[in-house]
Amino acid sequence: MQLGANTVLITGGASGIGLALAERFVQAGSTVVVVGRRADKLAEARQHLPALHTRVCDVSLEAERRGLLAWVQQEFPQLNVLVNNAGVQRRVQLADDEDWEVRRQELVINLEAPIHLSTLFIPHLQQQAAPVIINVTSGLSFAPAAFVPIYSATKAALHSFTLSLRHQLAATPIQVLEIVPPAVNTDLGGPGLHTFGVPVDDFADSVMARLAAGEQEVGYGTSELARLASRAENDARFQQINNR
Numbered sequence: 001m002q003l004g005a006n007t008v009l010i011t012g013g014a015s016g017i018g019l020a021l022a023e024r025f026v027q028a029g030s031t032v033v034v035v036g037r038r039a040d041k042l043a044e045a046r047q048h049l050p051a052l053h054t055r056v057c058d059v060s061l062e063a064e065r066r067g068l069l070a071w072v073q074q075e076f077p078q079l080n081v082l083v084n085n086a087g088v089q090r091r092v093q094l095a096d097d098e099d100w101e102v103r104r105q106e107l108v109i110n111l112e113a114p115i116h117l118s119t120l121f122i123p124h125l126q127q128q129a130a131p132v133i134i135n136v137t138s139g140l141s142f143a144p145a146a147f148v149p150i151y152s153a154t155k156a157a158l159h160s161f162t163l164s165l166r167h168q169l170a171a172t173p174i175q176v177l178e179i180v181p182p183a184v185n186t187d188l189g190g191p192g193l194h195t196f197g198v199p200v201d202d203f204a205d206s207v208m209a210r211l212a213a214g215e216q217e218v219g220y221g222t223s224e225l226a227r228l229a230s231r232a233e234n235d236a237r238f239q240q241i242n243n244r
């Protein structure tokens with residue numbers, strides 16, 4: 001895809017991977033809108049990158065997803081790139097007694113929201129020049145980490161959905177791309193839990209260069225290996241990730 005001359009919407013773009021992608025789209029000459037739940041985080045991102053446009057939006061709520069499309073059509077009618085990046089990661093012991101609503105939220109944010117946003121935005125995107133939907137999945141889409149079981153399941157499902165979306169939209173101008181991060185050093189799951197990951201800037205530089213080169217599915221380091229691995233290799237990866 002071209003990196004410049006776009007108008008890009010990035011969910012969860014006020015921090016981590018989303019913010020790193022936002023910076024690079026802006027540097028390439030695109031207009032970028034980022035959304036998230038925390039107004040203070042959005043303001044911080046705008047201070048860091050004054051060219052950013054921001055809006056508070058909780059993508060777990062159907063009404064806010066619909067409201068987001070209506071707002072975009074009003075304020076940024078030329079928007080041509082949707083990046084489904086917002087996500088949460090919870091450590092869950094499945095045998096523990098926990099309120100289902102708490103667990104369901106992870107499904108809604110990581111899976112329902114990107115599926116609904118993708119379908120909601122299709123009619124709008126079809127009218128734009130060079131339209132793109134980018135879904136952010138995970139190396140854990142291919143071999144789960146059992147300590148984040150619901151997260152891993154949502155990312156496997158989002159990878160699957162992305163393949164179907166690309167197939168169904170093949171006859172339209174909309175390109176469907178997938179970013180498959182490995183562990184990246186961000187605040188995912190809470191500050192201090194992902195410091196073992198690769199530096200977010202190195203990851204984002206590599207991803208953007210490969211998207212610019214026309215690749216449809218882009219990993220990095222261990223997630224590049226995972227997305228290309230055989231079933232036997234991912235079974236071995238599962239054992240390794242889960243220390244068996």
Ligand SMILES: NC(=O)c1ccc[n+]([C@@H]2O[C@H](COP(=O)([O-])OP(=O)(O)OC[C@H]3O[C@@H](n4cnc5c(N)ncnc54)[C@H](OP(=O)(O)O)[C@@H]3O)[C@@H](O)[C@H]2O)c1
Pocket residue numbers: 011012013014015016017018035036037038039041057058059060085086087088089109136137138139180181182183184185186187188189194197
């Ligand atoms: N870091 C990694 O190791 C890694 C690996 C594989 C995949 N990923 C994926 O990369 C994406 C970005 O994660 P990250 O690592 O950059 O972590 P992050 O810094 O925590 O970013 C996640 C973003 O999502 C937003 N968000 C969460 N729930 C939301 C909601 N209901 N509505 C709107 N925004 C919401 C958060 O903002 P608010 O809290 O303000 O809403 C936050 O800005 C996620 O999809 C994650 O699963 C990350």
